[in-house]
Amino acid sequence: xxxxxxxxxxxxxxxxxxxxxxxxxxxxxxxxxxxxxxxxxxxxxxxxxxxxxxxxxxxxxxxxxxxxxxxxxxxxxxxxxxxxxxxxxxxxxxxxxxxxxxxxxxxxxxxxxxxxxxxxxxxxxxxxxxxxxxxxxxxxxxxxxxxxxxxxxxxxxxxxxxxxxxxxxxxxxxxxxxxxxxxxxxxxxxxxxxxxxxxxxxxxxxxxxxxxxxxxxxxxxxxxxxxxxxxxxxxxxxxxxxxxxxxxxxxxxxxxxxxxxxxxxxxxxxxxxxxxxxxxxxxxxxxxxxxxxxxxxxxxxxxxxxxxxxxxxxxxxxxxxxxxxxxxxxxxxxxxxxxxxxxxxxxxxxxxxxxxxxxxxxxxxxxxxxxxxxxxxxxxxxxxxxxxxxxxxxxxxxxxxxxxxxxxxxxxxxxxxxxxxxxxxxxxxxxxxxxxxxxxxxxxxxxxxxxxxxxxxxxxxxxxxxxxxxxxxxxxxxxxxxxxxxxxxxxxxxxxxxxxxxxxxxxxxxx
Amino acid sequence: xxxxxxxxxxxxxxxxxxxxxxxxxxxxxxxxxxxxxxxxxxxxxxxxxxxxxxxxxxxxxxxxxxxxxxxxxxxxxxxxxxxxxxxxxxxxxxxxxxxxxxxxxxxxxxxxxxxxxxxxxxxxxxxxxxxxxxxxxxxxxxxxxxxxxxxxxxxxxxxxxxxxxxxxxxxxxxxxxxxxxxxxxxxxxxxxxxxxxxxxxxxxxxxxxxxxxxxxxxxxxxxxxxxxxxxxxxxxxxxxxxxxxxxxxxxxxxxxxxxxxxxxxxxxxxxxxxxxxxxxxxxxxxxxxxxxxxxxxxxxxxxxxxxxxxxxxxxxxxxxxxxxxxxxxxxxxxxx
Ligand SMILES: Cc1cc2nc3c(=O)[nH]c(=O)nc-3n(C[C@H](O)[C@H](O)[C@H](O)COP(=O)(O)OP(=O)(O)OC[C@H]3O[C@@H](n4cnc5c(N)ncnc54)[C@H](O)[C@@H]3O)c2cc1C
Numbered sequence: 001x002x003x004x005x006x007x008x009x010x011x012x013x014x015x016x017x018x019x020x021x022x023x024x025x026x027x028x029x030x031x032x033x034x035x036x037x038x039x040x041x042x043x044x045x046x047x048x049x050x051x052x053x054x055x056x057x058x059x060x061x062x063x064x065x066x067x068x069x070x071x072x073x074x075x076x077x078x079x080x081x082x083x084x085x086x087x088x089x090x091x092x093x094x095x096x097x098x099x100x101x102x103x104x105x106x107x108x109x110x111x112x113x114x115x116x117x118x119x120x121x122x123x124x125x126x127x128x129x130x131x132x133x134x135x136x137x138x139x140x141x142x143x144x145x146x147x148x149x150x151x152x153x154x155x156x157x158x159x160x161x162x163x164x165x166x167x168x169x170x171x172x173x174x175x176x177x178x179x180x181x182x183x184x185x186x187x188x189x190x191x192x193x194x195x196x197x198x199x200x201x202x203x204x205x206x207x208x209x210x211x212x213x214x215x216x217x218x219x220x221x222x223x224x225x226x227x228x229x230x231x232x233x234x235x236x237x238x239x240x241x242x243x244x245x246x247x248x249x250x251x252x253x254x255x256x257x258x259x260x261x262x263x264x265x266x267x268x269x270x271x272x273x274x275x276x277x278x279x280x281x282x283x284x285x286x287x288x289x290x291x292x293x294x295x296x297x298x299x300x301x302x303x304x305x306x307x308x309x310x311x312x313x314x315x316x317x318x319x320x321x322x323x324x325x326x327x328x329x330x331x332x333x334x335x336x337x338x339x340x341x342x343x344x345x346x347x348x349x350x351x352x353x354x355x356x357x358x359x360x361x362x363x364x365x366x367x368x369x370x371x372x373x374x375x376x377x378x379x380x381x382x383x384x385x386x387x388x389x390x391x392x393x394x395x396x397x398x399x400x401x402x403x404x405x406x407x408x409x410x411x412x413x414x415x416x417x418x419x420x421x422x423x424x425x426x427x428x429x430x431x432x433x434x435x436x437x438x439x440x441x442x443x444x445x446x447x448x449x450x451x452x453x454x455x456x457x458x459x460x461x462x463x464x465x466x467x468x469x470x471x472x473x474x475x476x477x478x479x480x481x482x483x484x485x486x487x488x489x490x491x492x493x494x495x496x497x498x499x500x501x502x503x504x505x506x507x508x509x510x511x
Numbered sequence: 512x513x514x515x516x517x518x519x520x521x522x523x524x525x526x527x528x529x530x531x532x533x534x535x536x537x538x539x540x541x542x543x544x545x546x547x548x549x550x551x552x553x554x555x556x557x558x559x560x561x562x563x564x565x566x567x568x569x570x571x572x573x574x575x576x577x578x579x580x581x582x583x584x585x586x587x588x589x590x591x592x593x594x595x596x597x598x599x600x601x602x603x604x605x606x607x608x609x610x611x612x613x614x615x616x617x618x619x620x621x622x623x624x625x626x627x628x629x630x631x632x633x634x635x636x637x638x639x640x641x642x643x644x645x646x647x648x649x650x651x652x653x654x655x656x657x658x659x660x661x662x663x664x665x666x667x668x669x670x671x672x673x674x675x676x677x678x679x680x681x682x683x684x685x686x687x688x689x690x691x692x693x694x695x696x697x698x699x700x701x702x703x704x705x706x707x708x709x710x711x712x713x714x715x716x717x718x719x720x721x722x723x724x725x726x727x728x729x730x731x732x733x734x735x736x737x738x739x740x741x742x743x744x745x746x747x748x749x750x751x752x753x754x755x756x757x758x759x760x761x762x763x764x765x766x767x768x769x770x771x772x773x774x775x776x777x778x779x780x781x782x783x784x785x786x787x788x789x790x791x792x793x794x795x796x797x798x799x800x801x802x803x804x805x806x807x808x809x810x811x812x813x814x815x816x817x818x819x820x821x822x823x824x825x826x827x828x829x830x831x832x833x834x835x836x837x838x839x840x841x842x843x844x845x846x847x
Pocket of ligand 1: 105
C-alpha cells in the first residue's frame, strides 16, 4: 500500500473563488451554532459559491437517497477535485463535524441520508463532480475511474473496444462507480460474474485527515494484509472512495436468451434449482411474478405471457457451443417443470425486447402507484419457492400490492411494495410487510440484504444476523480503518448510543 | 518448531490456546497441515495447528455452497465436490497437502486465477478466532450478501496474522464438461484477440501454455483458431514467486531471464514462479519491488526471508493491533 496526500488536480477545475456576495444562510437568525457557522465559512472558502449548498432549498434535495429515510444536512459540498475534497474533509475534522459521502443518491438503504448522532447535522460531501474516466487500459483490460463516473458511461466507453464492465445494477444509468464500490453493488449478471467486489482491483480511500490510501495496488499478491476487499461495501463509513481500478472483460462472442412462462411460482422456483445444478450455469436468471408481468406488459409491450404465474428470463453468454447447449438444457428443463411457454430470442432485437420488460419495472411501477418500497433480501436458492409464497401471504395479510422481481439465480428477492402515501395508515402496513419479509428471509437461513446495503434501514437487523462478538469485531475493524468516527457515523452497525435522527417517513406522507 | 499446542478440534479450543498465548506473552505460529504456511521458516515458536479440524460440515449441492472445516485437505474437498459434478476452483498453488484454511489464509494465485478469479471471490462465510480471542463469523451462506463489513475479504490472505480461520463456506460451480491443456509457440499477446477467456495462460521460456475449459466443440474451435496443440500442463517452479501488476509482468520476466532464473509466468495475473539460487532470487526480489510488487520465497532452506520488505501502512497496523492486541499471532510474519 502506498500513501499520497490528495495527489491529483483537475486543470480546468473552477478554483474556489470565495465571492463576496451575501450568504443568507450564514447570517444571524439562521439557527446555526457557532461551530456550524465556522465550518460552513471554511468550506465556502475552499469550494466557493458554486461548490456549497447550505440554503434551505439547496439542502432539500440532499435530504435522502432513493429510500424514504431523510434528514436535514448542515450543507452540501460539491468539490471538483480530490484536493478540494481533502480540504473539505480536513475542515470537517478541524471543526469536529461528521460528513456523509454521497454520489448519485440512488442508494436504497439510507446510506447517503445525512444523519448524525445526538442531533449533530453532518456535511454531505458529494463526489458527483469527480466523474472522469482517468484511464482505459485496453491491453490490460482495466479502467481507473473517479468515483462520480456513472456506471453505464464506463460500459459505453469499454464497449468501443470490445470490452464490458460486468456489474450492471438496474440503476446503472444513474448510479456511479464510487457508489457501486461503496455498496458492493450487484446486478443482473452476478450469477457467474459476481458482485462488484470481484471487479475491483484497487481502491483509493481518503481518510478523515484527507490522506488518500491506495488499497492495495494492482499486484495480485502482497507482502502484507489485503485491504482492497474490506474497503468495498464500506457505505461511506470507512472514508471516501476517491478512485478505483476496475476489471474489464471481453464482450461475449455469443449470447442466448430465453423467456419461459410457468403456471405457478413453485414450478418456476423448481426450474431455477434445476438450472443452477445443471452442468452449465446460466449467466442470468431473473424471475418476475404475474403482477410484475401484467404491469410491465401494459407499459412496455415486451411480449411476456400474461397468463403465466411467473416468468423466467434466462441468459447464457460465452462461446457459441456452450451457449447453445445451455439454452437447449434450459428449454428441456423448462418443459420438465411444466412451462406453458418458451421463447428463444432469435436475434439481438428479440433479446432486447425480452430484456425491455425486465428493465421497465421501475417505470411501469411509477405509472401504477405514486410510491413504492423496495425490499432486498436473499435466501439460499433451495428456499426460493418458500420465500416467494411467504411474500404473497404477507401482501395478502397487509392488504398491499407486492410485485416480485427476483435475481432468482442468486436467491435475491426484490419485492416492490406499492402504495400511496396519502392513504391514511398505509405506511404502518408497508413497514410491517417489509419487516416480515426480512424476518422470513432470516428464518429461511437467508440474510437481510443482498446488494442494496445496510445503511440505516437494515442496521438494527444486524443483531439478528450476528452475535455480539461478531459485531464487536466488525466495529473494531471499522474503527481501525476510520478512527475519527466522522465518516458517515450512525450507519451499517447497530447504534450503541443515541437515537436515530432520520425520519422513516416520506415527506408529504399522511401520518 | 518446538512444542505444538496439541490437537485442536473446536473453535473454543483455539480460543483457549490464543488466550494462553496472550497470558504467557508467547506468540504462536499458525499451521494447518501442509499448506504454503508450512513452507515458511518457523523459528523457535510454539505452533498452533488446526490440522485436526477436518471434515465437510455441509455440502448444499442445490445451493452451490459447501461448508468445510479449516484443516480439511483440499484434495478431500475436491473429491466430495467432484462426486456431485461440482468444484471450487481454488486448487493448491503447487504441492499436495494444502488445506482449505491454509489456502484462504495465504490466498496465492492458483493456476486458474485468470479465468476463475481470486481465492477471495469464492469465500462466502468465514468463522475465525481473533488474536484477542473473540470467536467471530462474517458473511453468510447465500451467494450474495452485503450484511456488515466484508471481513471474509479481510481474512483472505491474512497469513495467520489477524485470526485463526476455523471454518469457511465456499461458493461452487459445475465442473466443466471438457478441460485440456494446449501449447503454442506464439507469444501470449497474440492470443488475447483470439481466445475468449481461457482458464489459464502460462508462459515459459519455450512456449505459451493455455488451459481451455467448457464445451469440447468450443475448445476445439478455439484451439484451431489460435493454432494450439494439445500438451501436458506446464511444470511450475516452486522455490519462489514474484507478484507484480500484470502490465509489468513482461518486464519482470525479461529481467528474470537475464538473471538466469527458471521461470513460468501467469499471464494476465501478474505472478511469476521462479527456481534459482538465493543470490539470483535476491535480484529478482529487487526487480519485483522496483515494479511495485513483491517476491515470496517458499523454500525455507534458502536462508532468505520469505517476504520482502513492504512498508507497513498505518491502516494495516491499526487493523492488526485491533484484532491481535498482544501480537500473539505470528507477529513476525512479514519480516522473516
Ligand atoms: C430503480 C433502482 C434500481 C436499483 N437496482 C439495483 C441493482 O440492481 N443492484 C444494486 O446493487 N443496487 C441497485 N440499486 C441501488 C443503488 O443504485 C446502488 O446501491 C448504487 O450502488 C448506489 O450508487 P450511488 O452512486 O447512487 O450511491 P449513493 O446512493 O450516493 O451512495 C450509496 C452509499 O455509498 C456511500 N458512498 C457513495 N459514494 C461514495 C464514495 N465515493 N466514497 C465513500 N462512500 C460513498 C454513501 O454514503 C452511501 O452510503 C437500485 C436503485 C434504484 C433506485
